[in-house]
Amino acid sequence: MQKTIRRSVAVLLMSALIFFHFADIVPAGEHLEDLDEKAGYMAGDLFVVRPLGIAATAVGAVIYVISLPFSLAGGNEEEARQKLVIDPATYTFARPLGEP
Numbered sequence: 001m002q003k004t005i006r007r008s009v010a011v012l013l014m015s016a017l018i019f020f021h022f023a024d025i026v027p028a029g030e031h032l033e034d035l036d037e038k039a040g041y042m043a044g045d046l047f048v049v050r051p052l053g054i055a056a057t058a059v060g061a062v063i064y065v066i067s068l069p070f071s072l073a074g075g076n077e078e079e080a081r082q083k084l085v086i087d088p089a090t091y092t093f094a095r096p097l098g099e100p
Helices: 001-020 024-034 037-072 078-092
Strands: none
Touching: 001 078
16 A cells, blocks of 8 residues: 555656646746836835935934024034934935936
C-alpha cells in the first residue's frame, strides 16, 4: 500500500515537473510590465512622507512661535513663517500624491 502511494506521488511529481517546464510564462511577464510603478510611490508617499510632513509642519509651527519674538525684533518674521510653517504645510497638503 505504501509503495503504491509513494509511486503515485513520484509519478505525479515527475509529470508536474515536466508539464510546468513547458508552461508559457509570457503572460506573467506582460502583466508585470503593465503594472504602474507610480502606485508604489503613491503608497510610500501616503504612509511615510505625508506623516513626516505633518510632523514637520507641527514642529515648525512650535519653533516659529518660540522664535517669533526674535524674528519680529530681527525683521524676518515673514521669512521664518515661510520656511518653518508654510513650506512644510504646502509640501504635505498641496502636493499631488506620489510626486517628489
